[in-house]
């Protein structure tokens with residue numbers, strides 16, 4: 066266990082506040098900032114922190130760590146400023162709006178000796194942690210392929226929010242939920258090249274994608290793993306599903322609690338002569354444990370600086386290279402990406 070930290074929070078929207086809720090009792094939020102002063106004031110009042118007028122005022126409080134949970138276009142510059150001010154940083158995914166921004170942050174991380182964790186909280190859901198451990202243990206034989214689906218149905222006006230504005234979001238659902246599936250695939254199967262991508266803007270009135278389907282893997286291999294991912298803003302009933310096919314078992318996670326339903330890990334173990342498998346179902350309660358677990362991981366990596374960062378900038382760089390390769394396959398999305406103000 067590590068001691069309490071002085072925390073600064075920049076961006077007090079939905080996730081900034083979720084991050085605050087996930088802190089330990091001995092962590093102290095010293096200052097918060099949001100360009101919407103009323104949001105900063107609400108968060109500051111809840112935790113007894115200073116509602117700062119600027120990012121500089123937050124950094125002047127010399128926080129040990131800064132949580133960055135602003136719009137995507139702001140993530141990289143705020144992270145770099147926080148590192149230069151001497152803080153370690155937990156920045157929300159996607160960490161920036163281009164692979165180049167992630168590379169630049171890696172350089173700042175290296176130059177300052179501070180550490181960055183990217184908010185890949187999905188790695189910290191207990192069912193996904195157990196699936197990853199089961200697959201990597203080799204108990205079920207080697208991993209052959211993955212299939213993952215993730216989607217939500219937006220809300221009225223979703224296409225007028227910053228997430229649908231290329232200059233602020235960098236792109237659509239491929240970045241919104243796709244980043245998580247790309248990161249989970251990377252974590253479970255290792256880095257896989259983009260084989261093909263299909264992007265659509267089918268329902269929402271925006272230039273960014275509302276659906277993305279990716280195939281990852283080497284095309285002409287008989288042995289290396291591959292993955293099929295679909296993310297969508299037209300999933301009228303929120304859903305999360307990730308299936309991992311090993312030589313002797315299929316492992317499946319369903320649900321992410323809350324509107325995504327209860328989280329389960331189902332392991333179908335094949336009999337030597339095939340036929341119906343023996344099925345084990347593990348359940349994990351109704352609470353979203355990922356935010357607190359990710360915070361504990363971040364604190365441990367900040368305390369023990371030799372410890373690898375589970376979900377750091379190198380992982381974000383892989384995810385961004387995959388996203389950029391997918392957008393590059395389609396002229397309309399190349400034009401959309403040209404609007405990205407990086």
Ligand SMILES: NC(=O)c1ccc[n+]([C@@H]2O[C@H](COP(=O)([O-])OP(=O)(O)OC[C@H]3O[C@@H](n4cnc5c(N)ncnc54)[C@H](O)[C@@H]3O)[C@@H](O)[C@H]2O)c1
Nearest residue numbers: 076077078079080081098099100101134135136139157158
């Ligand atoms: N891990 C997850 O499951 C998950 C889920 C949702 C969102 N996110 C990520 O969290 C981040 C924030 O998303 P959100 O849902 O909280 O959005 P949000 O719109 O609720 O909050 C973003 C906040 O950032 C503020 N902001 C914008 N520019 C700023 C700046 N320069 N300085 C300070 N504040 C600024 C906005 O005023 C707003 O309050 C995004 O990177 C998003 O991708 C992660």
